Amino acid sequence: MFAPTPRPEIQDLRISRIREVANAGMGRDDILAFWFGEGDQATPGFIRQAASDALLAGRTYYTHNLGRPELREALSRYLAGLHGAPIGADRIAVTSAGVSALMLAAQLVLSPGERTVVVGPIWPNVVEIPKILSGAVEVVPVEAGQGGWRLDMDRLMSALTPGTRALILNSPNNPTGWTLPAEARAAILERCRRYGIWLICDDVYERLTFDRPYAPSFLPLATPEDRVIGVNSFSKAWRMTGWRLGWMACPPALMEGLGVLIEYNTSCAPDFVQEGARVAVEQGEPVVAELRAELAAARDQVVGALRTLPGVEAPMPDGGLYAFFRLEGCRDSLALCKDLIAQVGLGLAPGVAFGPEGEGWLRWCFAARPEKNAAGLERLAAYLGSR
Structure with a gap:
């Protein structure tokens, strides 16, 4: 008789250490939780209202696999305005x-x-997804320094060999804030062009920067024939974490296959959720600007205070929601x-949750x-004072 177990690749997946910590604290009303990557304010009312109106109007049916045309066109205009490069709606897919x-x-x-x-x-998730597909992963670590985090470009280039299929870059990075x-x-x-390597850009935090309105992107440098895929989400910049809606910008040659894949994964994203997203991307620039200002102040507050505590090393993040310190x-x-x-x-997130490269560090979501x-910060100082 065969044991009812998942395949080995699934059994070997890394367990969420963030969830393990959160489970240890959930149910207690005295916990100050900074473990998850989301703020403590709800989605702005005008976005919620648009989705609510669409829901009440009965927009509860299937939509196109690649997303509603109105939202894809809005995203095309948004990306063109942000990066100064045309990304046609026919290259954009909306995802759940x-x-x-x-x-x-x-x-x-x-x-x-x-x-x-x-x-x-x-x-x-970024490391485990290729493993789910029975792939191999090599991590090139960023390094902490006095001025913040830096990537050894020579080390990265050495890792990008002819036998490499894909490079995944998350910038600004979760958890370090490296950009x-x-x-x-x-x-x-x-x-990547030389060796035919796919460049998958995780741009979820691209609007959450502190010295510019957006992080540098590969989209304006890439041609439609380049092996570049931009991945993004409404979760962070528009305070929409629970809405579960994202998008992709892809080479035209991928779009037909992508539509088929979406059909076999989720079929489509909910119509009324897409309406909230359309309003967010068309009317939400003041929301993004306000959030960036709040995060810049929070970064200065938290990282500044951490640096005054004995035995704490806290590099300054360039973007994102997090202080990564040890x-x-x-x-x-x-x-x-x-x-x-x-x-x-x-409640903080353990650095080991982000791989062995993060062991010894802690992540504080300061949103x-x-x-x-x-x-x-007072509780952390009290803890350190009692050690």
């Missing part, structure tokens, strides 16, 4: 969440046994996070109101 877009991108281009390079530490310098794009794109002598970030919950009711961040 940004993580679904990452999975679809991998399904489009990766075959079993093929090698993917990832810049990390990184949100675990790829604009001047590095051309060299990476040329390397405590002197920390060797087990999961145990430390559980102890922070038990001792002072502070919270100033008073909540301040209370969390």
Whole structure:
């Protein structure tokens, strides 16, 4: 008799250490939680109203596999305005969440046994998705320094060999906030062109930057014939994490196959959710600007305070929602996070959740109101004072 077990690749997937920590603290009303990657404010009312109106109007039917034409056209105009390069609506697909877009991108281009390079530490889904497809993954780590995080370009180039099928770049990066310098794009794109490497750009945090309105993108450099896939989401910039809606910008040659893949994954995204997204992208620039200002202030508040605490190293992030920092002598970030919950009711994400490259570090999602961040910092200081 055969045991009812999943295939080995699934059994070997990394368990979410963030969820493990959260489960240890859920159910307690005294926890200050900064473990998940979302803010503490609801989606703006005009976006919710648009989706609600569409729902009440009965827009509950199937839509096109690639998304409603109105939303795809709105995204085309948005990307052209943002990056100064035309991305036609015929190259855009709407997906049921940004993580679904990452999975679809991998399904489009990766075959079993093929090698993917990832810049990390990184949100675990990015590393595990190629493994679900029976692929191999190599992580090139960013390095912490006095001025922030940096990527060793020579090390990355050495990893991009003729046997590499794909490079996945998340910039700004979760958890570090590292952002790829604009001047590095051309060299990476040329390397990928030379060896036929697919470049999958996880741009979910591209609007959450602190010294510019958006992060450098490969989309304006790439031609429609380049092996470049842009993956994005409504979750972060428009405060829509629970809506589970994303999009992809792809070479034209992929679109027919992508439509088939979406059919076999989710069929389509909900109509009324897409209407909320259309209004967000067409009317939401003030929301994005307000959020960026809030995050810049929160970054200065949290990272500035962390740097005053004894034994704490806190590089300055270039973008995103997170402070990634470490405590002197920390060797087990999961145990430390559980102890922070038990001792002072502070919920952080362990660095090991983002791969072995993140062990010894902790992630603080500072997309919270100033008073909540301040209370969390007081608890951390009290914990350190009692050690």
